[in-house]
Amino acid sequence: MLDALGIVSFENDGILVEGLMKYRPIPAISFLGRYRLIDFVMSNMTNSGVSNLKVFVKKQPRSLIEHLGTGRHYNINSKRGKLQILYGESNELTTGIYNHDINAYVQNMQFIEDSKEKYVIIAPGYVVNAMNYADVLDAHIANGADITVVYKQVDNADKAYLGCNALALDGNRVGAIATNMGQEKVRNISLDTYVMSRQLFMDLVNQAAEISSLYTFKDVLSSSVSTLRVEGYEYKGYCACINSLERYYEANMELTDYKVAKELFNREWPIHTRTNDSAPTYYGKDAEVENSVIANGCRIEGEVENCIIGRGVTISKGCKIKDSIILPETFVGEDTVIKHAVVDKKVIIQNVKQIVGDDERLVYIKRRDRI
Amino acid sequence: MRQNNMLAMILAGGRGTRLYDLTSKIAKPAVYYGGKYRIIDFPLSNCANSDVDVVGVLTQYESVLLNSYVARDHRWGLDAKDSGVFVLPPREKDSGFGLYRGTADAITQNIDFIDQFNPEYVLILSGDHIYKMDYAKMLAHHKANNADLTIAVLEVPMKEASRFGIMNTDETDRIVEFEEKPAQPKSNLASMGIYIFNWNLLRDSLIRDEANDASAHDFGKNIIPEFLDTDKRVYAWKFDGYWKDVGTISSLWEANMDLLDTANGLDLSDNSWKIYTEDVATTPQFITEDAEVENSLINQGCVIAGEVKNSVIFTDVTIEKGAEVKDSVVMPNVVIEEGAEVRRVIIAEGVRIGKGVKLGSKDGEIELIAQDRL
Numbered sequence: 001m002l003d004a005l006g007i008v009s010f011e012n013d014g015i016l017v018e019g020l021m022k023y024r025p026i027p028a029i030s031f032l033g034r035y036r037l038i039d040f041v042m043s044n045m046t047n048s049g050v051s052n053l054k055v056f057v058k059k060q061p062r063s064l065i066e067h068l069g070t071g072r073h074y075n076i077n078s079k080r081g082k083l084q085i086l087y088g089e090s091n092e093l094t095t096g097i098y099n100h101d102i103n104a105y106v107q108n109m110q111f112i113e114d115s116k117e118k119y120v121i122i123a124p125g126y127v128v129n130a131m132n133y134a135d136v137l138d139a140h141i142a143n144g145a146d147i148t149v150v151y152k153q154v155d156n157a158d159k160a161y162l163g164c165n166a167l168a169l170d171g172n173r174v175g176a177i178a179t180n181m182g183q184e185k186v187r188n189i190s191l192d193t194y195v196m197s198r199q200l201f202m203d204l205v206n207q208a209a210e211i212s213s214l215y216t217f218k219d220v221l222s223s224s225v226s227t228l229r230v231e232g233y234e235y236k237g238y239c240a241c242i243n244s245l246e247r248y249y250e251a252n253m254e255l256t257d258y259k260v261a262k263e264l265f266n267r268e269w270p271i272h273t274r275t276n277d278s279a280p281t282y283y284g285k286d287a288e289v290e291n292s293v294i295a296n297g298c299r300i301e302g303e304v305e306n307c308i309i310g311r312g313v314t315i316s317k318g319c320k321i322k323d324s325i326i327l328p329e330t331f332v333g334e335d336t337v338i339k340h341a342v343v344d345k346k347v348i349i350q351n352v353k354q355i356v357g358d359d360e361r362l363v364y365i366k367r368r369d370r371i
Numbered sequence: 372m373r374q375n376n377m378l379a380m381i382l383a384g385g386r387g388t389r390l391y392d393l394t395s396k397i398a399k400p401a402v403y404y405g406g407k408y409r410i411i412d413f414p415l416s417n418c419a420n421s422d423v424d425v426v427g428v429l430t431q432y433e434s435v436l437l438n439s440y441v442a443r444d445h446r447w448g449l450d451a452k453d454s455g456v457f458v459l460p461p462r463e464k465d466s467g468f469g470l471y472r473g474t475a476d477a478i479t480q481n482i483d484f485i486d487q488f489n490p491e492y493v494l495i496l497s498g499d500h501i502y503k504m505d506y507a508k509m510l511a512h513h514k515a516n517n518a519d520l521t522i523a524v525l526e527v528p529m530k531e532a533s534r535f536g537i538m539n540t541d542e543t544d545r546i547v548e549f550e551e552k553p554a555q556p557k558s559n560l561a562s563m564g565i566y567i568f569n570w571n572l573l574r575d576s577l578i579r580d581e582a583n584d585a586s587a588h589d590f591g592k593n594i595i596p597e598f599l600d601t602d603k604r605v606y607a608w609k610f611d612g613y614w615k616d617v618g619t620i621s622s623l624w625e626a627n628m629d630l631l632d633t634a635n636g637l638d639l640s641d642n643s644w645k646i647y648t649e650d651v652a653t654t655p656q657f658i659t660e661d662a663e664v665e666n667s668l669i670n671q672g673c674v675i676a677g678e679v680k681n682s683v684i685f686t687d688v689t690i691e692k693g694a695e696v697k698d699s700v701v702m703p704n705v706v707i708e709e710g711a712e713v714r715r716v717i718i719a720e721g722v723r724i725g726k727g728v729k730l731g732s733k734d735g736e737i738e739l740i741a742q743d744r745l
Binding site: 073284287289 | 648656
């Protein structure tokens with residue numbers, strides 16, 4: 001067991017997954033047919049040996065509470081471990097611009113104070129990766145750093161990580177933290193994953209609240225780089241930051257390639273999720289499926305190419321589904337053509353026969369729509 | 372228990388000798404079926420779905436895997452405060468170590484377990500049958516008839532009736548006669564080995580049976596005949612649905628193939644009567660650009676790059692490029708390498724089929740592949 005409290009932080013305002021985020025907080029969004037985004041950070045935490053977890057929810061907590069449950073499916077011990085789902089309970093302070101991470105931490109400070117662990121590991125619910133935080137903690141202790149920030153060096157920061165935080169590094173030392181506006185291709189993108197002592201974390205949060213009621217944790221870090229030793233830790237494995245609908249789409253699509261998926265999925269580092277007890281998927285006599293990721297409980301009778309098909313989806317005869325993501329429990333009636341679309345959960349498509357977007361413009365079909 | 376005062380006992384001690392290597396180290400109820408399940412998931416899920424929430428599982432033959440499997444009662448939702456799945460293998464007693472000598476003896480040796488719960492009814496089930504049944508309906512029938520014993524029966528084709536235990540009933544469904552494998556059957560109502568007893572009557576009967584040295588300590592041979600001979604109210608409850616006892620390699624294969632018929636009576640995708648099983652941490656299915664998949668059932672964790680037709684593919688199976696799998700049942704963690712071809716086979720868990728290896732035939736007997744073929 002790690003001597004570290006796990007904090008799953010919520011996304012800052014730059015992270016906007018258009019459409020999908022209207023119905024649930026970003027960490028609760030379905031990913032790769034089988035998972036929800038938060039499964040990755042939760043599994044990383046428990047696989048790393050964290051057993052005391054605080055999950056902060058920005059809004060609409062229902063779907064996350066239901067999915068996380070007691071945390072048993074993530075291997076959190078029901079007696080010795082702890083999973084708390086926390087959100088800002090004071091109404092006037094958690095609406096609009098005031099609904100940010102520092103505010104949520106301040107309102108729940110008693111639970112962080114009451115914890116016994118020496119360190120905190122903070123990681124967000126919108127990053128898809130397979131990462132051992134125990135290694136980061138070891139490095140943090142070995143370096144004698146005050147704060148360790150995990151980053152990934154990317155060469156497509158002009159497109160893929162807009163709105164994420166980027167680090168200016170001097171050796172391993174973080175010199176500055178700024179929002180990636182896409183001016184450069186190669187950047188060290190912060191995965192908003194931090195290790196520090198629990199005491200320092202509490203001090204920083206309290207200071208931030210005193211400086212400005214609009215201060216976020218990132219602002220605190222930016223202003224700390226001159227006074228504290230803030231070190232970078234490079235993560236080299238597969239990583240996707242789901243900060244827009246386009247990135248959500250691209251990350252799903254790139255994982256249809258099993259060679260890419262193997263960088264993320266590894267039997268030694270399982271990604272846990274809540275079981276739905278679905279039957280195996282049935283592929284019909286006329287099914288034609290190619291380069292796709294398919295969850296259990298589906299019935300596939302048409303053509304599916306370069307798609308992610310969520311749990312319990314029906315693709316009827318004569319359908320041609322291409323380059324699309326179909327979220328769980330959606331029904332697609334006979335002879336429907338879908339291209340470049342994200343179809344949200346529990347949609348019934350029966351009368352409309354063409355849902356076609358293109359490379360430039362994805363079509364999004366909203367949750368529980370009947371079309 | 373609180374809802375219906377009924378406790379279930381699942382007889383799961385059978386070996387299943389004719390399943391050969393599939394049961395050399397595990398008991399028949401733990402044999403895989405249907406792409407992700409073990410056979411015993413069916414009676415356990417039926418219990419959970421019927422609000423029967425205290426279940427004893429009587430194990431004997433090679434019971435280590437089966438015991439550890441069923442003990443994790445949260446898999447079937449049977450882990451609420453007053454629920455539970457209780458593993459009951461034979462134990463050492465004052466009188467020595469007592470193997471279960473028969474189906475009835477297995478219950479007799481656990482009278483103390485049942486008495487702890489003080490149920491009004493005891494439901495006796497078999498751990499190696501595949502079916503979906505609402506035991507609550509059977510109990511309602513039992514109560515409506517004011518019965519002492521209710522036996523679930525299935526109508527079988529008359530020409531096959533002589534292979535079963537046959538119940539002869541009157542017009543009120545009361546059983547007047549029971550014939551084990553009759554040469555000249557008078558009815559086609561076959562016993563499914565599913566019984567609801569009033570516990571006080573069964574308890575007395577079991578104690579008498581234990582003292583009888585001539586008894587085979589078997590429900591079919593001893594207990595049910597005694598109930599009939601002593602004019603107890605014994606009723607038949609007709610079950611209308613899919614039911615299969617998979618005793619052989621070919622019947623196990625057939626039962627899996629039944630699932631590919633979209634009109635099969637089992638309908639595993641019915642969300643109102645799910646079959647629950649182990650929750651394996653794995654990935655979704657990856658169907659690559661080289662794959663061809665047709666009329667098949669495939670489970671999570673599979674990576675399919677070859678051709679799969681008319682087959683049932685379990686968890687975490689890899690089928691490499693150019694491999695062909697037809698009319699087959701492929702159990703968990705099997706790897707079928709490039710260019711291998713299998714047809715009409717059952718491949719046991721964890722087996723590796725090497726590059727270009729060809730197994731099975733178009734119309735021969737169903738073959739069981741239990742060792743690597745490289």
